[in-house]
Amino acid sequence: VEFTRDPLGPDNEDGGAFSLHRTLIRNETFRDMSHQNARYWTVINTQSRNNYNSPRGFSIHPHSAGHTFLLPGSALNSSMFITHPIWATAYNVDEQEASGRYPRSGIPQQGLPTFIENSESLDNEDVVLWHTFVVNHPPRPEEFPIMNKMRCGFCLLSTNFQSTPCSQYKASCSTDKDCCSITNGKSYCNLKTNRCGAWRYCNNSSVVECPFSDLSVTEIEDVIQIIKKSQKFSSEIQFTIVRQQVPDKSLWNSGDKASRQRIAYAAVYDLRKNYLLQVLVSLSSKSVVSVKKSKDSIPPLTKYEITTGEEILSKDSRIKEAYERRGLNATYAAFIMWAFGAQEEGNAIGRRRVRPIAYYKDPETKYPFWRPVEGLSTTIDIADKKIIDFVDKGNVPVPDTPYIPESTSLNDTESTKTNIEIDGFLVKWHNWKFQYSMDPSYGLQLYHIRYIADCEERFLIYKISISEMYVPYGADGKTWRWRGAFDAGEYGLGRVITPLLLGKDVPTNAKLFPCPQVDDVTGDVDFVNDPKGPRNPDGGAFSLHRTVIHNETFLDNSAKNARFWSVINTQSRNKFNSPRGYSIHPSNLGYTFLKPGNPLNQAMFVAHPIWVTVYNEDEQGAAGKFPRSAKSGQGLPEYIKNRESLDNADLVVWHTFVYTHAPRPEEYPIMNKMSCGFHILSRNFQSANPIIKMCENRNSA
CATH class of the missing domain: 3.10.450.40 (Nuclear Transport Factor 2; Chain: A,)
Incomplete structure (x- = not known):
């Protein structure tokens, strides 16, 4: 869904009018943002309409329009899903990971490029919408040694989903x-x-x-x-x-x-x-x-690789000598093990290798990140249990910033009772119901999101979760250029979660969810200029131009057109006869600075902010199931390859956004938070704002 300027004329004499242009996507594909048209994406159910005959649905609005700067090649080959912000695929139970199930494998361009390769039709299909957003983070001294959280995301809004304010709903209608x-x-x-x-x-x-x-x-x-x-x-x-x-x-x-x-x-x-x-x-x-x-798939790192790598390093005399040359006590050497991709320099397909990053953890420092030891790099073959590459670029000063103790309490000014109900993995709040899961790879997942209105449970989303998070560091030099992490596929977002404490990490009235953990076990819409004429004499009018996407594809941003995307349900309309749906609005329009080649080939999904595919159970990773594989262009590029029709299909929208961070001395040693993301807004979903009634009791949750 995109905005376009309306032509000047009797109905638009001052040129202030503009319209929404919708493009129907009929086949599996990826989609990119449009800065010029404020593009967002909408998914609708043409068979479900509200009282105003508008099709129900939801829209995805991006907060940012970042892009990857990875060049085609090793790194990008494993994370092709980051090349586009939106991918739409037909549902496939085997397609769960944007970059493939095991990103560090020897098959390049897996994940979303592979999922859309056949461009299956989305018409009347169960559709999966993948949204990828990219944050380009420039390091700052204020971020050292503790990096503040950064924000990026999107808005997911209902469109024409209901006809009456939620305040009129009676809970007794459904139990x-x-x-x-x-x-x-x-x-x-x-x-x-x-x-x-x-x-x-x-x-x-x-x-x-x-x-x-x-x-x-x-x-x-x-x-x-x-x-x-x-x-x-x-x-x-x-x-x-x-x-x-x-x-x-x-x-x-x-x-x-x-x-x-x-x-x-x-x-x-x-x-x-x-x-x-x-x-x-x-x-x-x-x-x-x-x-x-x-055979060629490399699974996530386990505690075995980490402890084995640490043991090998502790016995190597070169490590001790490198620390002593820097005036450091090797007793306090610390290392963070990084996965090593199959396509990276010096790595054989299928070999389990890691690259440690060196730190200095003295007795006063709780976290090693305060004291990075630069210029020191090694490569370890875990199976052979030996160092196969050792690099020491000389003595680089180690930061001597004093350690700052962590906060011990959280100022909790309100202790109002929450009305969130939790029954096992089922969560209820006001008119909303959903089920949560904490996946070891993808972290928090929400299933079966539904809204109760007009005595009816309306299903919005079958599943929403993070599919992959790729973090290339974008620095040159032998000790830096290989650094790029698949936080989901390699390290597991759900495996690195930490417990929260009431009154310290969160308010005392917060609801906390149990998350069982076990240690590793060995064994488009665009804005367009309206032409001058009777309806637009001074050229000031602009409209929303809607482009229907009929086949799986990818979509790009257009800053010039303030592009956004909409998903609508032509069979469900509000009382104004507008089809209900959701729109996706990007918050920023960043792009990657990576050139074609490695590592962009493994992360082609970053090339476009939006990809739309027919739902496919096997298409879950934007970069393919195994991002670190040898094949380039896997994931979303493959998912949309056949350009399947999206007409009346179950759609998947993939959204990717990128953020570029310029380092500043003010960021050292603690980096302030930054924000990026996107908005998912409802469009014609209902006829009045349902939040008004909910705001009567502001402390209800």
């Missing part, structure tokens, strides 16, 4: 009891009216959890034991990922009993043989369901 039934002693959810909740069914003395709920610690341990006892694997394996395997979307929505099975997914890595096994385990039958071998 959890209304959507449950009991058959043969088992309690089931009525999937036609409530596809998700904290539903469960009983089988004798055991309770089978909702398939979307996180695995418990006991279940994780069961998965590991089932795999070990199956005698299908060697004794030298590592469990890099263990998570619940959510059911196929089509089966779940249809109410198929097979979707109720409790299935777990495990990524099992054989370090000695250098191959990965993706295993599905049934917790119901206590058996291995399937095993998929991936």
Whole structure:
């Protein structure tokens, strides 16, 4: 959805009018931003309309329009999803990761480029919308040694979703009891009216959890034991990922009993043989369901690689000498292990190698990041347990900034009671319901977001989560140029979460969610100028120009046109006869400065801010399932390759945004927070602002 200027004329004499232009996307593709047209994206359900006959939907509005500066090649090949902000794909249960399931593998351009490769039709399909946003962060001294949080994101707004203010809704219209039934002693959810909740069914003395709920610690341990006892694997394996395997979307929505099975997914890595096994385990039958071998895939780092690397470094005399040359006590040497991609210089496909970053952690310093040791770089082969490359560029001064103790308390001026209800993994607040999950790779995930209005549960989003986060440092020099992290696929956003303390990290009335953790186990719309004429004599008018995207593709920003994207439901309209939907508005319009080649080839998704694809269960990563693979252009470029039709399809919108950070001395040693993102705004979703009634009690939550 884009804005365009209206032509001058009797209805626009002063040139102040402008309109929205919508483009329908009919095939899997990626989409980019348009600065000039304030573009955003809208997803609508043409079969669902409000009382005003406007199609219901939601819109995605980007906060920023950043882009990657990676050049085509090694780094970019593993993160092609960052080349475009929006990708739309047909739902595929195997497509979960924007950069591929294992970014450091030997297959380049996997993930989203691969997902859209066939350009499948989005018409009448279950669509997945991927949004990628990029932050280019220039280091500042104020960020040292502790970097403040930065903000980027987008707005997701309903469009024509309802016809009456939420204050008129009566909670008694629908209760959890209304959507449950009991058959043969088992309690089931009525999937036609409530596809998700904290539903469960009983089988004798055991309770089978909702398939979307996180695995418990006991279940994780069961998965590991089932795999070990199956005698299908060697004794030298590592469990890099263990998570619940959510059911196929089509089966779940249809109410198929097979979707109720409790299935777990495990990524099992054989370090000695250098191959990965993706295993599905049934917790119901206590058996291995399937095993998929991936020879060139490199899974996330585990505690084994970290401790092994530290042990190898501690025994190498060159490390001690390097610290002593800098006047440092080698006893306090500290290292952060970084994953090493298959396409990077000196690395063989399928080899498990790491590159440590050196720090100095003296007794007064809690975090090693206060004292980086520059000019020192090594490469370690974990399987062979040896250093294969050692670089010491000389004595670079180590910062001597005094350590600042962390804050011990949070000023909590209000302790009002919250009205957020939590039942297992089900969250209820006002008219909203959703289920949460903490995935080891992707962190917080929200499922089955729905809004209750007019005595009806309206489903907005099946799943929303981070797919990948790629952080290239963009610096030259042998000790810096290789630094680029896939925070989700390599290190796991859910594996690095830390507990929050009431009154210290969050207000005392905050609701905290339990997140089981187990340590690693060894084994478009544009604004356009209206032409001068009778309706625009002085040329001051501008309108929204809508372009319907019929096939999977990518979309770029247009600062000149203030472009944004809309998703609407032509079958659901508000009382003004406007189709309901959502619009996506970028907050900034940054771009990557990377040139074609490595590392841009592995992160081609950063080339465009918006990609739109037909929903595909297998298309989950913007950079492909294994971003660090040898194949270039995987992920979103592949997902949209066939340019499938988007007409009446289940759409996926992928949004990417980039932020470029210029270093300043004022940023040292602590960097202030910065903000970027995008807005998702509802458009014609309802006829009045529902927030008015909610604001009557400002401390309700």
